[in-house]
Amino acid sequence: MTGIARTASPETIGETSAIVAGFTGSIAYIAGGTDLIIALEQGFRPDMIVDISRMEALNFVEINFKHVRIGAATPVSALTKLNELHKGIAALSQAAEQFGSAQIRNRATLGGNIASAKPAGDLLPVLMCLDCHIEVLCRDGSTKKLALDEVVTDSGTTSLDNGDLITAINLPLQLGDNPISAFGKIGRRRELTIARLNLTVLADYQTETSLARDIRIVAGAIGPVPLRLKCVEQELRGRKVDQTFADDFLGALTGAVDAAIPGRYSQTYKRQAVMGLGLDVLQSLFGREFSLPACLRGMT
Amino acid sequence: MNFLKQDNLLITEPALKQEPIVLQINGVEYRDYTTATKTLSQFLRETAGLTGVKTGCNEGECGACTVLVDNKPVNSCLILAFQAEGRQIITIEGLLGADGTLSPLQQAFLDYGAVQCGYCTPGMILAAEGLLREIPNPDDREIRRALAGNICRCSGFLNIIKAVKSVASQTDTPVVA
Numbered sequence: 001m002t003g004i005a006r007t008a009s010p011e012t013i014g015e016t017s018a019i020v021a022g023f024t025g026s027i028a029y030i031a032g033g034t035d036l037i038i039a040l041e042q043g044f045r046p047d048m049i050v051d052i053s054r055m056e057a058l059n060f061v062e063i064n065f066k067h068v069r070i071g072a073a074t075p076v077s078a079l080t081k082l083n084e085l086h087k088g089i090a091a092l093s094q095a096a097e098q099f100g101s102a103q104i105r106n107r108a109t110l111g112g113n114i115a116s117a118k119p120a121g122d123l124l125p126v127l128m129c130l131d132c133h134i135e136v137l138c139r140d141g142s143t144k145k146l147a148l149d150e151v152v153t154d155s156g157t158t159s160l161d162n163g164d165l166i167t168a169i170n171l172p173l174q175l176g177d178n179p180i181s182a183f184g185k186i187g188r189r190r191e192l193t194i195a196r197l198n199l200t201v202l203a204d205y206q207t208e209t210s211l212a213r214d215i216r217i218v219a220g221a222i223g224p225v226p227l228r229l230k231c232v233e234q235e236l237r238g239r240k241v242d243q244t245f246a247d248d249f250l251g252a253l254t255g256a257v258d259a260a261i262p263g264r265y266s267q268t269y270k271r272q273a274v275m276g277l278g279l280d281v282l283q284s285l286f287g288r289e290f291s292l293p294a295c296l297r298g299m300t
Numbered sequence: 301m302n303f304l305k306q307d308n309l310l311i312t313e314p315a316l317k318q319e320p321i322v323l324q325i326n327g328v329e330y331r332d333y334t335t336a337t338k339t340l341s342q343f344l345r346e347t348a349g350l351t352g353v354k355t356g357c358n359e360g361e362c363g364a365c366t367v368l369v370d371n372k373p374v375n376s377c378l379i380l381a382f383q384a385e386g387r388q389i390i391t392i393e394g395l396l397g398a399d400g401t402l403s404p405l406q407q408a409f410l411d412y413g414a415v416q417c418g419y420c421t422p423g424m425i426l427a428a429e430g431l432l433r434e435i436p437n438p439d440d441r442e443i444r445r446a447l448a449g450n451i452c453r454c455s456g457f458l459n460i461i462k463a464v465k466s467v468a469s470q471t472d473t474p475v476v477a
Binding site: 006007009030032034041053101102103104106107190191192 | 372373374380427450
Protein backbone atom coordinates (compact mmCIF):
# COMPACT_ATOMS: atom_id res chain seq x y z
CA MET A 1 0.00 0.00 0.00
CA THR A 2 1.26 3.45 -0.82
CA GLY A 3 0.46 6.37 1.42
CA ILE A 4 0.56 10.01 0.54
CA ALA A 5 4.04 11.30 1.10
CA ARG A 6 3.37 15.00 0.83
CA THR A 7 0.94 17.86 0.88
CA ALA A 8 1.56 21.43 -0.23
CA SER A 9 -0.41 24.65 0.18
CA PRO A 10 1.12 27.20 -2.21
CA GLU A 11 -0.26 30.74 -2.24
CA THR A 12 1.09 31.93 -5.59
CA ILE A 13 1.53 30.57 -9.12
CA GLY A 14 5.29 30.94 -8.66
CA GLU A 15 5.28 28.79 -5.51
CA THR A 16 3.13 26.18 -7.25
CA SER A 17 5.49 25.97 -10.22
CA ALA A 18 8.48 25.61 -7.92
CA ILE A 19 6.76 22.81 -5.97
CA VAL A 20 5.56 20.75 -8.93
CA ALA A 21 8.54 21.31 -11.27
CA GLY A 22 10.94 19.54 -8.93
CA PHE A 23 8.56 16.71 -8.05
CA THR A 24 8.66 13.49 -10.03
CA GLY A 25 5.70 11.65 -8.51
CA SER A 26 2.03 11.98 -9.34
CA ILE A 27 0.22 15.15 -8.33
CA ALA A 28 -3.42 15.82 -7.54
CA TYR A 29 -4.54 19.42 -7.21
CA ILE A 30 -7.33 20.00 -4.75
CA ALA A 31 -9.53 23.09 -4.60
CA GLY A 32 -13.10 22.47 -3.45
CA GLY A 33 -12.43 18.75 -3.15
CA THR A 34 -16.05 17.83 -3.76
CA ASP A 35 -15.02 15.21 -6.33
CA LEU A 36 -11.41 14.52 -5.34
CA ILE A 37 -12.13 13.56 -1.73
CA ILE A 38 -14.67 11.00 -2.89
CA ALA A 39 -11.95 9.57 -5.15
CA LEU A 40 -9.55 9.50 -2.16
CA GLU A 41 -12.19 7.66 -0.12
CA GLN A 42 -12.38 5.13 -2.93
CA GLY A 43 -8.64 4.50 -2.76
CA PHE A 44 -7.13 7.04 -5.17
CA ARG A 45 -3.61 7.77 -3.92
CA PRO A 46 -1.54 10.48 -5.61
CA ASP A 47 2.04 11.00 -4.37
CA MET A 48 1.36 14.64 -3.54
CA ILE A 49 -1.82 16.64 -2.91
CA VAL A 50 -1.45 20.33 -3.75
CA ASP A 51 -4.12 22.57 -2.21
CA ILE A 52 -4.83 25.43 -4.58
CA SER A 53 -7.79 26.83 -2.64
CA ARG A 54 -5.63 29.55 -1.04
CA MET A 55 -4.34 30.96 -4.31
CA GLU A 56 -5.85 34.37 -4.92
CA ALA A 57 -4.43 34.29 -8.45
CA LEU A 58 -6.92 31.50 -9.22
CA ASN A 59 -9.93 33.12 -7.55
CA PHE A 60 -11.20 36.10 -9.55
CA VAL A 61 -13.67 37.25 -12.16
CA GLU A 62 -12.49 39.77 -14.76
CA ILE A 63 -15.14 41.22 -17.02
CA ASN A 64 -15.29 43.77 -19.80
CA PHE A 65 -17.50 44.43 -22.79
CA LYS A 66 -16.68 41.31 -24.79
CA HIS A 67 -14.67 39.13 -22.50
CA VAL A 68 -15.00 37.32 -19.20
CA ARG A 69 -12.08 35.57 -17.54
CA ILE A 70 -12.65 33.49 -14.43
CA GLY A 71 -10.03 31.99 -12.12
CA ALA A 72 -10.15 28.20 -12.07
CA ALA A 73 -10.49 28.00 -8.26
CA THR A 74 -13.33 30.52 -8.12
CA PRO A 75 -16.15 28.86 -6.15
CA VAL A 76 -19.44 28.24 -7.93
CA SER A 77 -21.21 30.46 -5.37
CA ALA A 78 -19.28 33.44 -6.80
CA LEU A 79 -20.70 32.81 -10.27
CA THR A 80 -24.39 33.09 -9.44
CA LYS A 81 -24.57 36.86 -9.92
CA LEU A 82 -22.51 37.16 -13.10
CA ASN A 83 -25.64 37.64 -15.22
CA GLU A 84 -25.96 41.08 -13.64
CA LEU A 85 -22.63 41.98 -15.21
CA HIS A 86 -23.20 40.60 -18.72
CA LYS A 87 -26.32 38.89 -20.07
CA GLY A 88 -24.19 36.85 -22.48
CA ILE A 89 -23.11 34.72 -19.52
CA ALA A 90 -26.53 34.43 -17.89
CA ALA A 91 -26.40 30.70 -18.68
CA LEU A 92 -23.33 30.29 -16.47
CA SER A 93 -25.07 32.07 -13.56
CA GLN A 94 -28.19 29.98 -14.00
CA ALA A 95 -26.16 26.77 -14.03
CA ALA A 96 -24.25 27.94 -10.92
CA GLU A 97 -27.53 28.79 -9.19
CA GLN A 98 -28.84 25.24 -9.74
CA PHE A 99 -25.51 23.59 -8.90
CA GLY A 100 -25.43 21.16 -5.93
CA SER A 101 -26.32 22.59 -2.51
CA ALA A 102 -25.24 25.79 -0.75
CA GLN A 103 -22.46 23.78 0.92
CA ILE A 104 -21.25 22.38 -2.42
CA ARG A 105 -21.48 25.77 -4.19
CA ASN A 106 -19.27 27.28 -1.48
CA ARG A 107 -16.51 24.77 -2.28
CA ALA A 108 -16.84 23.41 -5.83
CA THR A 109 -14.98 25.32 -8.54
CA LEU A 110 -15.15 25.92 -12.26
CA GLY A 111 -11.72 24.34 -12.82
CA GLY A 112 -12.68 21.31 -10.78
CA ASN A 113 -15.83 20.76 -12.83
CA ILE A 114 -13.64 20.65 -15.96
CA ALA A 115 -10.95 18.41 -14.44
CA SER A 116 -13.55 15.93 -13.16
CA ALA A 117 -15.12 15.75 -16.65
CA LYS A 118 -18.34 14.18 -15.39
CA PRO A 119 -20.97 13.48 -18.08
CA ALA A 120 -23.60 15.25 -15.97
CA GLY A 121 -21.32 18.15 -14.97
CA ASP A 122 -23.64 21.14 -15.25
CA LEU A 123 -21.03 23.76 -16.07
CA LEU A 124 -19.41 21.89 -18.97
CA PRO A 125 -22.16 22.33 -21.60
CA VAL A 126 -22.33 26.01 -20.66
CA LEU A 127 -18.60 26.43 -21.11
CA MET A 128 -18.73 24.66 -24.47
CA CYS A 129 -21.69 26.76 -25.63
CA LEU A 130 -19.92 29.97 -24.60
CA ASP A 131 -16.86 28.77 -26.59
CA CYS A 132 -14.49 28.90 -23.63
CA HIS A 133 -10.74 28.68 -23.72
CA ILE A 134 -9.08 26.93 -20.83
CA GLU A 135 -5.71 28.24 -19.65
CA VAL A 136 -3.39 25.54 -18.39
CA LEU A 137 -0.06 25.81 -16.57
CA CYS A 138 2.09 22.76 -17.33
CA ARG A 139 4.43 21.13 -14.88
CA ASP A 140 7.48 22.47 -16.78
CA GLY A 141 6.18 26.04 -16.39
CA SER A 142 4.92 26.41 -19.97
CA THR A 143 1.30 27.37 -20.62
CA LYS A 144 -1.33 26.30 -23.13
CA LYS A 145 -4.84 27.38 -24.12
CA LEU A 146 -7.38 24.72 -25.08
CA ALA A 147 -11.04 24.54 -26.05
CA LEU A 148 -13.35 22.53 -23.80
CA ASP A 149 -13.62 19.61 -26.24
CA GLU A 150 -9.83 19.46 -26.43
CA VAL A 151 -9.65 19.03 -22.64
CA VAL A 152 -12.72 16.91 -21.84
CA THR A 153 -12.29 13.93 -24.15
CA ASP A 154 -14.46 11.26 -22.55
CA SER A 155 -16.48 10.47 -19.43
CA GLY A 156 -14.16 11.27 -16.52
CA THR A 157 -11.23 11.66 -18.89
CA THR A 158 -9.22 14.73 -19.87
CA SER A 159 -6.28 15.24 -22.19
CA LEU A 160 -4.37 17.01 -19.41
CA ASP A 161 -1.04 15.59 -18.30
CA ASN A 162 -0.44 14.83 -14.65
CA GLY A 163 0.74 18.06 -13.01
CA ASP A 164 -1.07 20.31 -15.50
CA LEU A 165 -3.00 22.98 -13.59
CA ILE A 166 -6.10 24.68 -14.98
CA THR A 167 -5.56 28.34 -14.06
CA ALA A 168 -8.36 30.28 -15.76
CA ILE A 169 -11.32 30.03 -18.10
CA ASN A 170 -11.85 32.61 -20.84
CA LEU A 171 -15.29 33.30 -22.25
CA PRO A 172 -14.97 35.49 -25.36
CA LEU A 173 -18.65 36.54 -25.70
CA GLN A 174 -18.07 37.30 -29.35
CA LEU A 175 -21.27 35.91 -30.85
CA GLY A 176 -22.55 38.99 -32.72
CA ASP A 177 -23.67 42.29 -31.25
CA ASN A 178 -26.14 41.16 -28.63
CA PRO A 179 -25.24 37.76 -27.17
CA ILE A 180 -27.81 36.40 -24.71
CA SER A 181 -27.80 32.96 -23.11
CA ALA A 182 -29.85 30.66 -20.91
CA PHE A 183 -29.44 27.32 -19.15
CA GLY A 184 -31.93 24.76 -17.89
CA LYS A 185 -31.78 21.28 -16.44
CA ILE A 186 -34.03 18.41 -15.53
CA GLY A 187 -33.24 16.24 -12.53
CA ARG A 188 -35.11 13.81 -10.33
CA ARG A 189 -35.78 16.58 -7.84
CA ARG A 190 -35.38 20.35 -7.86
CA GLU A 191 -32.41 21.02 -5.58
CA LEU A 192 -29.12 19.15 -5.17
CA THR A 193 -29.85 17.02 -8.17
CA ILE A 194 -27.76 15.38 -10.83
CA ALA A 195 -28.95 16.40 -14.29
CA ARG A 196 -30.81 13.81 -16.35
CA LEU A 197 -30.58 16.34 -19.12
CA ASN A 198 -29.40 19.92 -19.40
CA LEU A 199 -29.47 22.48 -22.16
CA THR A 200 -27.62 25.73 -22.88
CA VAL A 201 -28.52 28.16 -25.65
CA LEU A 202 -26.50 31.21 -26.72
CA ALA A 203 -28.04 33.52 -29.31
CA ASP A 204 -27.14 36.75 -31.05
CA TYR A 205 -30.56 38.31 -30.78
CA GLN A 206 -31.67 41.45 -32.60
CA THR A 207 -34.40 42.79 -30.34
CA GLU A 208 -36.04 45.20 -32.83
CA THR A 209 -36.57 42.56 -35.52
CA SER A 210 -36.82 39.50 -33.20
CA LEU A 211 -34.16 37.82 -35.29
CA ALA A 212 -31.88 35.11 -33.88
CA ARG A 213 -28.99 36.04 -36.15
CA ASP A 214 -26.78 33.34 -34.77
CA ILE A 215 -27.33 30.53 -32.28
CA ARG A 216 -25.30 27.89 -30.44
CA ILE A 217 -26.94 25.01 -28.59
CA VAL A 218 -25.26 22.44 -26.34
CA ALA A 219 -26.89 19.58 -24.45
CA GLY A 220 -25.40 17.77 -21.45
CA ALA A 221 -25.98 14.43 -19.70
CA ILE A 222 -26.85 12.88 -23.04
CA GLY A 223 -23.48 11.32 -23.76
CA PRO A 224 -19.99 11.05 -22.26
CA VAL A 225 -19.18 14.68 -23.12
CA PRO A 226 -21.31 17.76 -23.85
CA LEU A 227 -22.95 17.57 -27.27
CA ARG A 228 -23.22 20.56 -29.56
CA LEU A 229 -26.49 20.30 -31.52
CA LYS A 230 -25.34 21.72 -34.85
CA CYS A 231 -28.33 20.30 -36.75
CA VAL A 232 -30.71 22.19 -34.45
CA GLU A 233 -28.62 25.34 -34.81
CA GLN A 234 -28.75 25.13 -38.62
CA GLU A 235 -32.50 24.93 -38.60
CA LEU A 236 -32.86 28.08 -36.50
CA ARG A 237 -29.99 30.34 -37.50
CA GLY A 238 -31.12 33.72 -38.89
CA ARG A 239 -34.82 33.12 -38.23
CA LYS A 240 -37.44 35.28 -36.59
CA VAL A 241 -38.20 34.15 -33.05
CA ASP A 242 -41.91 33.28 -32.92
CA GLN A 243 -44.08 30.26 -32.11
CA THR A 244 -43.04 28.50 -35.35
CA PHE A 245 -39.43 28.99 -34.30
CA ALA A 246 -40.28 27.42 -30.93
CA ASP A 247 -42.13 24.49 -32.56
CA ASP A 248 -39.20 23.77 -34.87
CA PHE A 249 -36.71 24.17 -32.02
CA LEU A 250 -38.49 21.66 -29.80
CA GLY A 251 -39.05 19.22 -32.67
CA ALA A 252 -35.39 19.42 -33.62
CA LEU A 253 -34.36 18.80 -29.99
CA THR A 254 -36.34 15.54 -29.97
CA GLY A 255 -34.64 14.56 -33.21
CA ALA A 256 -31.25 15.33 -31.66
CA VAL A 257 -32.01 13.16 -28.62
CA ASP A 258 -33.12 10.28 -30.90
CA ALA A 259 -29.86 10.61 -32.82
CA ALA A 260 -27.70 10.86 -29.69
CA ILE A 261 -29.02 7.91 -27.65
CA PRO A 262 -30.82 5.54 -30.05
CA GLY A 263 -32.12 2.51 -28.20
CA ARG A 264 -31.03 3.70 -24.76
CA TYR A 265 -33.55 2.96 -22.01
CA SER A 266 -33.77 6.69 -21.28
CA GLN A 267 -34.48 7.66 -24.91
CA THR A 268 -38.27 7.40 -24.57
CA TYR A 269 -38.22 9.71 -21.55
CA LYS A 270 -35.57 12.15 -22.71
CA ARG A 271 -37.01 12.70 -26.23
CA GLN A 272 -40.19 14.03 -24.58
CA ALA A 273 -38.55 15.71 -21.60
CA VAL A 274 -36.21 17.69 -23.81
CA MET A 275 -39.20 19.58 -25.23
CA GLY A 276 -40.30 20.81 -21.80
CA LEU A 277 -36.71 21.70 -21.02
CA GLY A 278 -36.35 23.46 -24.38
CA LEU A 279 -39.50 25.47 -23.69
CA ASP A 280 -38.17 26.60 -20.29
CA VAL A 281 -34.84 27.63 -21.80
CA LEU A 282 -36.48 29.50 -24.70
CA GLN A 283 -38.71 31.44 -22.30
CA SER A 284 -35.77 32.28 -20.07
CA LEU A 285 -33.66 33.28 -23.10
CA PHE A 286 -36.14 35.55 -24.88
CA GLY A 287 -38.13 36.61 -21.81
CA ARG A 288 -41.56 35.67 -23.16
CA GLU A 289 -44.04 32.84 -23.30
CA PHE A 290 -44.18 30.13 -25.94
CA SER A 291 -46.54 27.18 -26.21
CA LEU A 292 -45.67 23.53 -26.39
CA PRO A 293 -45.91 22.04 -29.89
CA ALA A 294 -49.40 20.91 -30.92
CA CYS A 295 -48.54 17.24 -30.33
CA LEU A 296 -47.89 17.91 -26.64
CA ARG A 297 -50.53 20.50 -25.79
CA GLY A 298 -52.98 19.25 -23.21
CA MET A 299 -50.50 16.75 -21.80
CA THR A 300 -49.34 19.00 -18.99
CA MET B 301 0.99 2.56 11.50
CA ASN B 302 -2.04 4.60 12.41
CA PHE B 303 -5.43 2.93 12.61
CA LEU B 304 -8.54 5.00 12.25
CA LYS B 305 -11.81 3.39 13.12
CA GLN B 306 -14.45 5.10 11.08
CA ASP B 307 -17.92 3.65 10.83
CA ASN B 308 -17.37 -0.01 10.01
CA LEU B 309 -14.21 0.52 8.01
CA LEU B 310 -10.76 0.00 9.42
CA ILE B 311 -8.53 2.40 7.52
CA THR B 312 -4.78 1.98 7.62
CA GLU B 313 -2.61 4.94 6.75
CA PRO B 314 1.12 4.35 6.98
CA ALA B 315 2.33 7.77 5.82
CA LEU B 316 2.00 10.58 8.31
CA LYS B 317 2.26 14.25 7.45
CA GLN B 318 5.55 15.65 8.71
CA GLU B 319 4.17 18.87 10.20
CA PRO B 320 1.23 18.88 12.59
CA ILE B 321 -2.07 20.22 11.29
CA VAL B 322 -3.19 23.24 13.32
CA LEU B 323 -6.85 24.21 13.19
CA GLN B 324 -8.82 27.04 14.82
CA ILE B 325 -12.12 25.52 15.92
CA ASN B 326 -14.67 27.51 17.91
CA GLY B 327 -11.85 29.91 18.78
CA VAL B 328 -9.66 27.13 20.21
CA GLU B 329 -6.47 25.86 18.60
CA TYR B 330 -6.16 22.11 17.98
CA ARG B 331 -3.06 20.43 16.57
CA ASP B 332 -2.37 16.88 15.54
CA TYR B 333 0.10 14.81 13.57
CA THR B 334 -2.19 13.18 11.10
CA THR B 335 -2.54 11.80 7.63
CA ALA B 336 -2.86 14.04 4.62
CA THR B 337 -6.10 12.43 3.53
CA LYS B 338 -7.84 12.98 6.88
CA THR B 339 -11.02 14.95 6.25
CA LEU B 340 -12.10 17.88 8.35
CA SER B 341 -15.06 15.87 9.66
CA GLN B 342 -12.69 13.13 10.87
CA PHE B 343 -10.41 15.71 12.48
CA LEU B 344 -13.34 17.40 14.22
CA ARG B 345 -14.76 14.17 15.62
CA GLU B 346 -11.65 12.11 16.32
CA THR B 347 -8.96 14.67 17.09
CA ALA B 348 -10.97 17.52 18.54
CA GLY B 349 -13.64 15.27 20.07
CA LEU B 350 -16.39 17.51 18.74
CA THR B 351 -18.94 14.78 18.16
CA GLY B 352 -21.71 17.29 17.50
CA VAL B 353 -20.39 17.01 13.96
CA LYS B 354 -22.30 14.08 12.48
CA THR B 355 -21.24 12.10 9.45
CA GLY B 356 -23.79 10.41 7.25
CA CYS B 357 -23.02 9.86 3.60
CA ASN B 358 -19.41 11.10 3.44
CA GLU B 359 -20.04 12.41 -0.08
CA GLY B 360 -21.76 15.76 0.34
CA GLU B 361 -25.34 14.58 -0.14
CA CYS B 362 -26.78 14.59 3.40
CA GLY B 363 -25.35 17.73 5.01
CA ALA B 364 -25.13 16.19 8.50
CA CYS B 365 -21.44 17.18 8.74
CA THR B 366 -22.06 20.84 7.85
CA VAL B 367 -19.83 23.30 9.71
CA LEU B 368 -18.99 26.94 9.10
CA VAL B 369 -15.60 27.70 7.56
CA ASP B 370 -14.98 31.46 7.52
CA ASN B 371 -18.73 31.88 8.13
CA LYS B 372 -19.77 29.81 5.09
CA PRO B 373 -21.55 26.47 5.46
CA VAL B 374 -19.57 23.61 3.93
CA ASN B 375 -19.62 19.82 4.12
CA SER B 376 -16.75 18.97 6.47
CA CYS B 377 -16.54 15.49 4.88
CA LEU B 378 -15.47 17.15 1.62
CA ILE B 379 -12.57 19.23 2.91
CA LEU B 380 -9.21 17.79 3.83
CA ALA B 381 -8.20 18.85 7.33
CA PHE B 382 -5.00 20.51 6.10
CA GLN B 383 -7.03 22.70 3.73
CA ALA B 384 -8.80 24.27 6.71
CA GLU B 385 -5.60 25.53 8.35
CA GLY B 386 -5.79 29.26 8.99
CA ARG B 387 -9.58 29.32 8.60
CA GLN B 388 -12.12 29.96 11.36
CA ILE B 389 -14.12 26.78 11.88
CA ILE B 390 -17.39 26.77 13.83
CA THR B 391 -19.22 23.62 14.89
CA ILE B 392 -22.51 23.25 16.74
CA GLU B 393 -20.58 23.36 20.04
CA GLY B 394 -19.28 26.80 19.05
CA LEU B 395 -22.74 28.35 18.84
CA LEU B 396 -23.28 28.17 22.61
CA GLY B 397 -22.90 31.43 24.48
CA ALA B 398 -20.00 31.81 26.96
CA ASP B 399 -22.43 31.10 29.81
CA GLY B 400 -23.79 28.01 28.08
CA THR B 401 -26.98 29.55 26.76
CA LEU B 402 -28.29 28.23 23.49
CA SER B 403 -28.00 30.34 20.36
CA PRO B 404 -31.26 31.80 18.97
CA LEU B 405 -31.38 29.07 16.29
CA GLN B 406 -30.68 26.27 18.78
CA GLN B 407 -33.45 27.58 21.05
CA ALA B 408 -35.85 27.96 18.11
CA PHE B 409 -35.26 24.34 17.06
CA LEU B 410 -36.38 23.25 20.54
CA ASP B 411 -39.30 25.68 20.67
CA TYR B 412 -40.67 24.63 17.29
CA GLY B 413 -40.20 20.89 17.72
CA ALA B 414 -37.69 20.91 14.87
CA VAL B 415 -35.65 18.11 16.48
CA GLN B 416 -36.82 14.52 16.08
CA CYS B 417 -34.03 11.93 16.13
CA GLY B 418 -31.57 14.83 16.15
CA TYR B 419 -28.98 13.40 13.77
CA CYS B 420 -29.42 16.07 11.10
CA THR B 421 -29.91 18.88 13.64
CA PRO B 422 -26.32 20.18 14.03
CA GLY B 423 -25.80 20.35 10.27
CA MET B 424 -29.23 21.82 9.75
CA ILE B 425 -28.61 24.56 12.35
CA LEU B 426 -25.20 25.41 10.91
CA ALA B 427 -26.57 25.60 7.36
CA ALA B 428 -29.24 27.98 8.68
CA GLU B 429 -26.67 29.91 10.72
CA GLY B 430 -24.58 30.37 7.56
CA LEU B 431 -27.64 31.66 5.73
CA LEU B 432 -28.54 34.14 8.47
CA ARG B 433 -24.95 35.42 8.60
CA GLU B 434 -25.15 36.15 4.87
CA ILE B 435 -28.82 37.15 4.60
CA PRO B 436 -30.18 38.24 8.02
CA ASN B 437 -33.82 38.25 6.92
CA PRO B 438 -34.27 35.57 4.26
CA ASP B 439 -37.61 34.72 2.62
CA ASP B 440 -39.09 31.20 2.50
CA ARG B 441 -37.47 30.39 -0.82
CA GLU B 442 -34.02 31.41 0.44
CA ILE B 443 -34.48 29.31 3.60
CA ARG B 444 -35.55 26.25 1.61
CA ARG B 445 -32.65 26.65 -0.83
CA ALA B 446 -30.13 27.12 1.99
CA LEU B 447 -31.34 23.89 3.64
CA ALA B 448 -31.64 21.88 0.40
CA GLY B 449 -28.27 20.24 1.10
CA ASN B 450 -29.42 18.91 4.47
CA ILE B 451 -31.56 15.81 4.64
CA CYS B 452 -33.79 15.01 7.62
CA ARG B 453 -34.63 11.31 7.47
CA CYS B 454 -37.43 11.87 10.01
CA SER B 455 -38.78 14.24 7.33
CA GLY B 456 -39.47 17.00 9.84
CA PHE B 457 -38.73 19.72 7.37
CA LEU B 458 -41.72 21.98 7.99
CA ASN B 459 -40.91 22.60 11.64
CA ILE B 460 -37.27 23.14 10.75
CA ILE B 461 -38.24 25.83 8.26
CA LYS B 462 -40.60 27.40 10.80
CA ALA B 463 -37.82 27.47 13.40
CA VAL B 464 -35.39 29.18 11.00
CA LYS B 465 -38.07 31.61 9.91
CA SER B 466 -38.81 32.59 13.52
CA VAL B 467 -35.19 33.58 14.07
CA ALA B 468 -35.02 35.32 10.70
CA SER B 469 -38.01 37.48 11.45
CA GLN B 470 -36.59 38.44 14.88
CA THR B 471 -33.59 39.98 13.22
CA ASP B 472 -33.98 43.70 12.81
CA THR B 473 -33.13 44.63 9.26
CA PRO B 474 -31.95 48.24 9.13
CA VAL B 475 -33.85 50.33 6.60
CA VAL B 476 -31.42 51.51 3.97
CA ALA B 477 -31.87 55.23 3.38
